Amino acid sequence: MHQLVKDLLAGNKRAAARLISLIENEDSQKRDLLRQIYPHTGKAFVVGITGAPGAGKSSLVDRLLQQIRADGLTAGIIAVDPTSPFSGGAILGDRIRMQDHTLDGGIFIRSMGTRGSLGGLSRATREAIQVLDAFGKDMIIVETVGVGQSEVDIVKTADSTVVVLTPAGGDSVQTIKAGIMEIADIFVINKADLPGAERTETEISMMLDMGGEKAWRPPVVSTVSVNGDGVPLLWKSMQEHRDYLTGSERLIEVRQQRVRRELTEQVEYLVKSKIWEDVRDTIELDSLVEKISQRKEDPYSAAGDLLKKINFYGKQQKEGG
16 A cells, blocks of 8 residues: 555545645546545545635635534535636635634645636545545535536535525526526525525525425525524534435435446546547647648547547447447
């Protein structure tokens, strides 16, 4: 076993940080390290915190950490921040908001840039969750970047999903449009001291009523993260949803679906990587891009020609018999 993995399993915080960095940077050892880590995962409960930018997700997580630690549980936080499409850098502001917990040995906070991934999560987020799971954290909270209506990737990653809205900001309307109702296990109306909070709660409740009877009806919790109002009730609702999942064996089903998606996505990633590796070895891409830019070639024909040149179709026929 790799020494980094041994150190991680022994509770070394520096090893956890180093492993996540290797994963983010697509290190050549990444697959082997994840293979060694995987048997030690599956114990942590993963909660996704999602919602529009400015809804107060980071401040809410900061308050939640106080509740989690008061109950004697440990927590890992993955806060995903947007990456600049120009510089490739990210302003990791979520870590600043949670800095009061950085000296707490029971809490591990990691900020990650999206690095071009859509849907509110970094591509390496799921692998970072595995690291923190093997690290021994009881709870893992993933705070998404806050990209609006397309932000539904978290449901593929978390056991429980918390959608954070704000009053009088059109958020409830956006929720109906985006279909986030279907991914939310708990609704939070943060900044509930602002005008319009009651109306937003009523709109969400009406929306849930239109969805018909379900085994789990998402509760609607009002909070004010600035002073912590409503956060104990949110923590209670999160525990109740965890108990519902474990009591109904729904958690097993949720995690099996996640494994299926992870397997499918990993196969797709490997196939895509192999194809591009063959393309780069065979074709002068810059020259081809220049031809397409000058309208001497079209991207549709060029893509098909690329696959022919690496004998992709021939390989498919051979493998299919």
